[in-house]
Amino acid sequence: MSIIRQNISLKNYNTFGIDVSVKLFGQFTNVEELQNIITDQKYIQEKLLILGGGSNILFTKNLDGLALHNQITGIEAVEEDDNSVVLAGGSGIVWHDFVLHAINLNLGGIENMSLIPGSLGASPMQNIGAYGVEVKNSFEWLEAYHIESGEIHRFNNAACEFGYRESIFKRKNKGQYVITKVAFRLTKQHQLNTSYGVIEQELETLNITEPTIKDVSNAVIKIRESKLPDPIKIGNSGSFFKNPVIDNALFEGIKAKFPKIVSYPAGNGKMKIAAGWLIDQAGWKGKTIGSYGVHKNQALVLVNYGGSSGSDIYKLSEEIIQSIKEVYGINLEREVNIL
Numbered sequence: 357m358s359i360i361r362q363n364i365s366l367k368n369y370n371t372f373g374i375d376v377s378v379k380l381f382g383q384f385t386n387v388e389e390l391q392n393i394i395t396d397q398k399y400i401q402e403k404l405l406i407l408g409g410g411s412n413i414l415f416t417k418n419l420d421g422l423a424l425h426n427q428i429t430g431i432e433a434v435e436e437d438d439n440s441v442v443l444a445g446g447s448g449i450v451w452h453d454f455v456l457h458a459i460n461l462n463l464g465g466i467e468n469m470s471l472i473p474g475s476l477g478a479s480p481m482q483n484i485g486a487y488g489v490e491v492k493n494s495f496e497w498l499e500a501y502h503i504e505s506g507e508i509h510r511f512n513n514a515a516c517e518f519g520y521r522e523s524i525f526k527r528k529n530k531g532q533y534v535i536t537k538v539a540f541r542l543t544k545q546h547q548l549n550t551s552y553g554v555i556e557q558e559l560e561t562l563n564i565t566e567p568t569i570k571d572v573s574n575a576v577i578k579i580r581e582s583k584l585p586d587p588i589k590i591g592n593s594g595s596f597f598k599n600p601v602i603d604n605a606l607f608e609g610i611k612a613k614f615p616k617i618v619s620y621p622a623g624n625g626k627m628k629i630a631a632g633w634l635i636d637q638a639g640w641k642g643k644t645i646g647s648y649g650v651h652k653n654q655a656l657v658l659v660n661y662g663g664s665s666g667s668d669i670y671k672l673s674e675e676i677i678q679s680i681k682e683v684y685g686i687n688l689e690r691e692v693n694i695l
């Protein structure tokens with residue numbers, strides 16, 4: 357039986373490094389342990405928070421309730437055919453470890469998402485993505501513990517209703533499931549995706565003309581390390597905001613005023629705008645207020661240099677949203693969950 361402790365600091369359980377406490381804290385290494393805790397009469401009324409890598413969360417206050425750190429591990433190949441292998445892993449595995457495991461087996465599909473902070477279980481929640489590839493491109497299925505019924509439900513790709521940094525687990529099914537296992541269909545003869553300009557440039561710099569899966573992963577790691585702060589050194593949560601998707605008509609008006617705006621066609625008469633560019637051009641990049649601010653290399657990333665409160669960082673995000681609305685008439689949405 358797992359031990360549940362009281363008044364525990366969550367500082368080491370969120371990549372922003374915010375020091376808040378939670379009333380009750382425990383961990384689980386398999387579904388049975390999870391079930392035992394959350395069906396225990398002592399805890400059944402408690403508000404439940406499942407912690408993975410804590411890389412997409414901003415704590416703004418001390419929490420009442422029960423936080424459980426997911427430590428379900430183990431990776432296995434569960435299916436194989438001529439072209440692919442389905443690799444399934446426990447949801448508590450560090451995402452990058454899962455990526456490296458796949459690369460070591462020479463399986464392709466997720467190498468462009470190397471070094472994204474967080475856990476395997478959180479990856480489908482918000483359909484993480486980087487450098488032209490998203491989870492939904494190779495996701496096969498996940499298993500999740502249904503809190504109300506105590507059953508394990510399996511969701512295939514369509515059932516997850518993936519969108520840009522979205523899934524059913526952030527919408528309709530929010531708070532109803534604990535993801536326990538995640539499986540990806542990875543390819544044996546892999547078609548690399550190096551179309552993202554910076555990857556091509558990095559491979560050129562490294563003098564690689566016929567890249568392997570590992571080379572692409574290494575290139576992505578180099579790019580991320582040069583642009584994005586390492587959460588171990590500087591508290592952060594990756595992109596704090598989503599790239600807004602707006603109607604072409606609104607976009608044309610903005611482009612007339614800001615011809616250098618960075619945008620990508622998003623289909624259905626819409627454009628996706630680089631929020632980093634908007635925030636940067638509005639003068640926020642590198643802005644530091646005491647011990648927190650906007651990162652100097654990537655304006656989409658808010659940072660805690662140490663000792664800041666989540667509510668201060670939240671306030672800064674409000675000011676940025678307000679400013680982007682005033683300057684461009686665009687509503688920014690947060691990617692990070694606020695608690």
Ligand code: EPU
Pocket residue numbers: 485486487488593594595596597598599618630631632633636641653654655656691
């Ligand atoms: N830009 C600026 N100034 C900045 C930041 C960006 O001008 O301060 C410009 C860049 O020059 C570039 C464009 O904006 O032209 C886009 O920047 P970048 O390639 O860095 O990507 P992004 O759109 O800002 C997204 C993801 C990242 C992912 C990268 C690479 C979102 C919210 N963010 O960022 O994901 O790593 O693409 O694919 O979609 C995350 O979600 O936590 C994350 C880091």
